[in-house]
Amino acid sequence: MAEIADVVVAGGGVIGTAIAWRAAAAGLDVVLVDPEAGDAASLVAAGMLAPASEALFGEGALLRLNLLAVRRFGSFAAELEEATGHQVGLRREGTLAVAYDPGDYAALIRLTAFRRSAGLDAEELDSRACRQLEPFLTPDVHGGVLFADDWSVDNRRYAAALREAARAAKVRGVRDRVLEVRVRAGQARGVRLADGGDIDAARVVVAAGCWSGGVAGLPEALRTVIRPVKGQLLRLRHPASVPPVIGRTIRAIVRGTDVYLVPRADGELVVGATQEERGPDQTVTAGAVHDLLHDAMSVLPVTSELILAETCAGLRPGTPDNGPVVGWCGPDGLLLATGHYRNGILMSPVTADAALALLAGQAPAPEWEPFTPGRFTGEDGSR
Ligand SMILES: Cc1cc2nc3c(=O)[nH]c(=O)nc-3n(C[C@H](O)[C@H](O)[C@H](O)COP(=O)(O)OP(=O)(O)OC[C@H]3O[C@@H](n4cnc5c(N)ncnc54)[C@H](O)[C@@H]3O)c2cc1C
Numbered sequence: 001m002a003e004i005a006d007v008v009v010a011g012g013g014v015i016g017t018a019i020a021w022r023a024a025a026a027g028l029d030v031v032l033v034d035p036e037a038g039d040a041a042s043l044v045a046a047g048m049l050a051p052a053s054e055a056l057f058g059e060g061a062l063l064r065l066n067l068l069a070v071r072r073f074g075s076f077a078a079e080l081e082e083a084t085g086h087q088v089g090l091r092r093e094g095t096l097a098v099a100y101d102p103g104d105y106a107a108l109i110r111l112t113a114f115r116r117s118a119g120l121d122a123e124e125l126d127s128r129a130c131r132q133l134e135p136f137l138t139p140d141v142h143g144g145v146l147f148a149d150d151w152s153v154d155n156r157r158y159a160a161a162l163r164e165a166a167r168a169a170k171v172r173g174v175r176d177r178v179l180e181v182r183v184r185a186g187q188a189r190g191v192r193l194a195d196g197g198d199i200d201a202a203r204v205v206v207a208a209g210c211w212s213g214g215v216a217g218l219p220e221a222l223r224t225v226i227r228p229v230k231g232q233l234l235r236l237r238h239p240a241s242v243p244p245v246i247g248r249t250i251r252a253i254v255r256g257t258d259v260y261l262v263p264r265a266d267g268e269l270v271v272g273a274t275q276e277e278r279g280p281d282q283t284v285t286a287g288a289v290h291d292l293l294h295d296a297m298s299v300l301p302v303t304s305e306l307i308l309a310e311t312c313a314g315l316r317p318g319t320p321d322n323g324p325v326v327g328w329c330g331p332d333g334l335l336l337a338t339g340h341y342r343n344g345i346l347m348s349p350v351t352a353d354a355a356l357a358l359l360a361g362q363a364p365a366p367e368w369e370p371f372t373p374g375r376f377t378g379e380d381g382s383r
Helices: 015-025 061-082 102-117 127-133 155-168 209-214 286-299 301-305 342-360 366-371
Strands: 008-011 031-033 095-099 123-126 143-147 171-175 178-184 189-193 198-200 205-207 228-237 249-254 257-263 268-272 307-318 324-329 334-338
Touching: 008 015, 008 189, 015 031, 015 155, 015 334, 031 189, 061 155, 061 342, 061 366, 095 102, 102 143, 102 228, 123 127, 123 209, 127 143, 143 286, 155 342, 178 205, 189 205, 209 307, 228 257, 228 286, 249 286, 268 286, 286 301, 286 307, 301 366, 307 342, 324 342, 324 366, 334 342
Parallel strands: 008 031, 008 205, 031 171, 095 249, 205 334
Antiparallel strands: 095 143, 123 143, 178 189, 189 198, 228 268, 228 307, 249 257, 257 268, 324 334
């Protein structure tokens, strides 16, 4: 016999799990389906919550959404810690962006002018001032900019806490893959699973990251919009003899290439990341490990003393305009929440808020207006 729920969520990364938790906490009966194959981008990510140092030319609407997201993150994380008793490793020390050579510095200053014009706080620092903040930086660093309002979170602790909160709120987990959204008379009726079973629900949320387009029943235009963007990343550990080498996130431009180093309270140092258009490939390559370590050591030579604990690769859910896709689409009752690309950890609380508003028949925050599925399908998305 089919399982029955108010809402079925396809995808147990941070987006699907945050939505499932908040929906269950609001009193809905929720089933969360995920094959739990360990492929989720959410477990690979660096965990930067960095609207300022991530802001790029031409992405003003995305910046406004990211700023809403960072403002919301603190209270959401506090509620999550309260609900589970798990610490998620939120850090508020800011990001120091540094430039390796004069060309890199010119690029950083151009970006900084744009970020300031968008109202972001950015303090330019010479090489010496950078090293006063981060003494292990090489003296070769040309200069930098401090973005004091950027944060970070330990994304693995955060994802684990979300899963725990969902369990505690009575979300029922199903270890399977959603094949299709079942539709009758223009209304979503639930999902069909890979094992042949069905789950009946009048509301279906597809939050399967870069795999969302694989779920049959989504409007055709959306199935091709989401693409995987591969990112390779390293996790280093401090040996007992070496104290923490940095106190805040460092993002560096090294001869035109970006690298970041994100410290964790437990002594982990995350170094990332590549951005590659290689379809669903999750292999780790020798060249990427070499390049990431080379660029990290160029600005922070002491990196060579650390232990290479893990190499990993994940698939960001990318879209043509780099913005998320959150809203009703296709048959009544079908909600899409994906496409968070480089900022899915940061945006998970506000995505859960938006999904909850939509499930309650309300409008999400106005910052979401540019990011409805309708921009790809032509539908107006109101329900
Ligand atoms: C190297 C790297 C660094 C990153 N750094 C950051 C960062 O610093 N800050 C930040 O905010 N973001 C970062 N991101 C982006 C962030 O990781 C993603 O945007 C976010 O994790 C997307 O979450 P998600 O839940 O949509 O997808 P995922 O985490 O990929 O989860 C999707 C889930 O759906 C499941 N699934 C797939 N198909 C189906 C199906 N048919 N039925 C049911 N379930 C299914 C999968 O098993 C998976 O668990 C980074 C990403 C990468 C790869």
